[in-house]
Amino acid sequence: MPDDPTTPRTAAAADSHSLIEVRGARENNLRDISLDLPKRRLTVFTGVSGSGKSSLVFGTIAAESQRLINETYTAFIQSFMPSQSRPDVDALHGLSAAIVVDQERMTANSRSTVGTVTDAFTMLRIVFSRLSTPYVGPATSFSFNSPEGMCPRCEGTGHVTDIDIDQLVDRDLSLNGGAITVPNFSVGNWYWQVMAQSGLYDPDRPLRDFTEREWDDFLNKPATKVSAGSLNTTYEGLLVKVRRIFLAKDRDALQPHIRAFVDRAVVFTTCPECDGSRLAEAPRSATVHGRTLPECAALQISDLAEVVRGIDDPSVAPLLASLRGLLDSLTDIGLGYLSLDRPSGTLSGGEAQRVKMVRHLGSSLTDVTYVFDEPTTGLHPHDIQRMNGLLLSLRDKGNTVLVVEHKPEVIAIADHVVDLGPGAGAAGGQLCYAGDIAGLRASGTLTGRHLGHRARLKEKVRTPTGALTVKGADLHNLRDVTVDFPLGVLTAVTGVAGSGKSSLVHGYLAKEDGVVVADQSPIRGSRRSNPATYTGLLGPIRNAFAKANGVRAALFSANSEGACPRCNGIGLVYTDLAMMAGVASVCEQCEGKRFTPEVLAYTLHGRNIGEVLDMAVEEAAEVFTGGQARAILRRLSDVGLGYVRLGQPLTTLSGGERQRLKLAIHMAQESSVYVLDEPTTGLHLADVDQLLALLDRLVDDGNTVVVIEHHQAVMARADHIIDIGPGGGHDGGQVVFTGSPAELVAAGETLTARHLRTYVGG
Template sequence: MGSKATEKKLVAASAVPDCVEIRGARQNNLKGIDVDLPLGKLTVVTGPSGSGKSSLAFETIYAEGQRRYVETFSPYMRQFLDRMDKPRVDDIRGIPPAIAIEQSNPVKTSRSTVGTMTEINDYLKLLWPRITHAFCPSCGREIRPETAKSIADEIFRIFADNPHLNPLPRKGEEGAERQVRVESNATARTALITFWIAVPAKTKPSDFFNFLQQQGYLRVWIGDEVVRVDTDQKIKRLGARVQVIQDRITVSEENRARLVEAIETALRFGKGKVNVVPITEKENAQRPTPNVERSTNHRSLITNHELPFSTGWHCAHCDLDIRAPTAGLFSFNNPLGACPGCRGFGRTIAIDLNKAIPDRSLNIKQGVVRVFRGAEFGESQKDLLRACAREEIDINVPFEELPKSDQDFVIEGEKRSGDYSDDDYENDRWYGVRGFFRWLESKTYKMHVRVLLSRYRAYTTCPRCNGGRFQSETLNYKIVAAVYDRRDGAHRAPLQLSLPEFQALSISDARDFLAKIDIVPNDSTAQMLRNEIWARLSYLCDVGVGYLTLDRSTRTLSGGEVQRVNLTTCLGASLVNALFVMDEPSVGLHPRDVSQLVRVMYNLRDKGNTLLVVEHEEQIIRAADNLIDIGPGRGERGGELVWNGSLDDFLGGAGAAPAVLCASGNTSRNKNVFGEASKTIREGACGAEDRHRRSRFAAPASTTSRTSTSIFHLASSHASPAFQVLESPPSFTTCSIGIFCARKVSHPIRNRARVSR
């Protein structure tokens, strides 16, 4: 029984394919070739331009892999997916789901950015609410929701650190945080716990005080003084709100429970807001008893002595609410976070004054406003001349030489701002160039008006968000990180960045900033989000696009940049057992960054994926696990399989093996790669500037077919078994892997090997 089970396991293991078998590929100029593509390897396809590399990689292998994968979905799902035509091939076996990463930039919308394309923005909108710090847009103080316990702890800290309390700084002064200053001749150990309560309109102070007595409250805080409500006070008027004293407590450890209880009660009646008023002996001794509340509005009633707290996203000092941090607030694709002016696009379409007034050297009389020159809107030119006569504006002076006020009058009109009504037009008020176009925009139901407006419109940076795409409430939340100066390594002050500011950093700087963020150790979710973002940013740096920014519009990227960004997306998705087909990912990449690109492809391969890369870069060809060369020529002269194997096997013939590939019985269509390679090396074509050069060098006319035959016999006698698999050597034209032959061939052969046409 055991032996039978073992046999079944061996049979099952042997049934798992280790390569993709392509049989009889005839797509485009392919001549029915048979190719085995090893799975889990990095395979590079080389050959002259037009030889059939893309026909094999994309239109045959990728097309079939994608078509078969789509067929696994239900008919309902397939109607939403692009389906490719079945390639001209006899059979393909063992092909995994395929993903194509091409050079073209298919993105046309302005809403797509590098951050959305790599899905980094999706992680950022989840990370930001967890680790962000809120700041008041008015006073700049940090806002954080408090609890009764945290408020009590803060009171104990303040009283412990500062036994002598002086008034807190006013808004705009230095030290706007919750800090106190020391005064040597005053001691504070007592605090008033108060909360605000609204006073109904037209309510007499006596009636309001009677209401407080019925609720059990006998003291209020008015005009920086404690006022009893059960005595005859001469208060003539109350403000919109009054602070009711919940308790007066000596700050000490034995009163901690009482303090927390008083704060909880004050928060409940104060709707999440409470004030703590430190009372000093000096204040108690010097304060007279007032009888009239000072005339102030409800916001300025928060005196400089008070420590306001709130349990919500609320600045207690400014009495200003901000929106709670949610994922939607940090996404410009969500109405909650998108700028209302540009709706998350970062730019708006508006009238371009440079198009409306293209030549400012003209004067008003000559028709400096272009749209007023024609007969259709000539009446507006007359309106402008009459308005200039009333304002005594010289119409014979070039427009650019007019005073700024006169130019603004012509452009903005008499109102300078706002819309003009029909009465304004009837009363001969000058409406300005902008007012004229606003009037035109009300007539856009007419086709010719829409065409006219399109001539004077242009995209401009959104003035409300300055191109950041987010609304103003998103800017209230910032992440704080301790950064270092790269020049001297000295520690700098903590850097605070909002989400638009973070996305405006280069990818390399954003990665460094993210590494300096402090996250609470027990917040595993935030740690995971930060690690995922950091990994994707590192991938982008590895593929050589660390100079990009996350807010860079995808439609402005080059084909090579889009391909490398897509490669990062695939790495971040952690796909396994997939086939990735890439089209020259090294295009536009600096030679020093090619090695990083190779490491990225190795990383993708090591996860269990198969990579099929159409490439001409020498470093990538040398890094390949397997080489497929298509040739020998281009067009009708191509489409044949020249080589399929590893580079080591290709170079393992000790100089003779490549000659097998270079010779052919049909010498009229042959060229010797050694002649080209040696000439390329002599001319220094191995430099970075000639890495993609694949020119064809003509063979000398004196070369005969007999020379080719002698080289073939010499090479076949020393050929390794890997080369002897080929029954007859195919004709070989300028090949990307041919340059490596010259480095393995002895000097006499390299000089003598020539094949005539």
């Protein structure tokens, strides 16, 4: 039974200054939850996917903290801020300022790098401004974001845009033969006529036979008056005209076929002047201890830390100490394989979260509530130990740390555990347990029962039916890797973060014919998309509504005739606040139901289309029991998405949920090679068993499954393991083991072998 939140457990607990008190939380599926959370402690929230963890931690506690902070601003300032409604909760007491450290990818701004977002590059710039030979100037002189520091050619971005000429023309053809492949330049078109009749070159001669002068006129001649046939007009070289009529316009304003052409034709190349360093000549060539700033920024962070240790100068001693501490923290958290010049937009969600975490470690703030969303995502068991240390460091600075997590290694270090459930969606939202870890183990809850659960090592593995061979792989840190991926079996690709797993699998295996990739990347589409539209489930549902009511099926699409005219079928009205974050509010006309009242009057099995789209997959499976709808719903349940609502916007799904949704779609195809990227992300310990059963079923049906995975249960149940390492960055990139899980446990000496050995032995 959960602790009674109204009964003080200790004298300290009775003090309201030591508790966050939650009373009557009903956000989303929460069922009137009341509980106390100890402040300045580490609390881990557990429960199956969809049990209500995020609704409690992010949607209630963190959201109300942010709303109350916003209310301290003047009404004028608040008018420029996103409007935040009060969470559905009776009372919240003892809140402190909440900082959410989530897995949202960082900005794709081309000027943002690991060095700029962590301030490590700022510190390095100051060191160079004080110690460089020759002396260049103040710290801004070493900044690629300042006019005095940036390369004048690329303006500090490190790359320049160029046009791939071979996407514009076929050099083997003449103009009369259709050599120009640019939209609106086909033979006979006005643009084509001006060029073909300009008299600057022979329109019957293949382009590759043009003289140097003719080729330059054809491509680069500036606007010039010419006689084209009987008309006097203006001639422009092809490149000049393409830049003016296509590239000078907003990409999103272009017609789709022209936008596709622009995407093909425009390429980004490394700036030839600064060689991608982004800096002007003086700052990029000045040295400290024989190294330039671009050389330092390109070093692996763990190596840069050693370089900085070798710099000893009293004038910058405090700064060097801070920089060393920051670089060591990045290394300790498992990011030592990154470099400061790595664009922040290229980081994975897990990497981005860990970078944000390190930033907060150096903060002088205390008594803050830090909220983390599965901080172990993307981490090898070896790296989880380091993550735990950082979570405890934040707590020991006097902060309250709230963590949504499934990994038993993190649950084990908690001062307090809150377990929600017992199921997902409508079957969840209840407080199953609140207390210490020992009490959780004895509680009899689903989480408590699985804490000590271990997947058994697979002793008899499947026999491969063949192999896909990758030869000479050298992408990123891979070192001329040649390896076989066996067919007809379940293969786990393992290794610490940054070892080269993704480079090998996504860079090579995923490009082979017949390979289907289901990863955690955002699903293309707008905020209108949902599981029903993405999987094709809406089609049979619309047809069933139409048949039952004798009307057109298009009425039951929120993207077509039946859509609410006020919100265009989105259910929300978005207000653009220019430079501020946009505001979304529930449409007042349809009250978020997305359809017109006339459409909502039609029913099927006693429900209207809005009510059907609000159903969870498992509930819908009880209503739609035949045909295509039944098959799609069954696959969604098989991949563990039974709790997801049919009309839930895809933008609200986690990375793990997106991956499982993609897998559900691909399962309808003929036998293939499936590539999955950490499919256990976001899964409760009990759900991992269900996933393993699904993977086994896929293989037994004649498929090949390759998973990039850190979860030891998946490793133990695999037929074959490919371990990449031995470390991350330049310490990785090699195949350090291939074979069965039993062979790895028996004879392996890698980090993966040691942790798997402990897992199956524990």
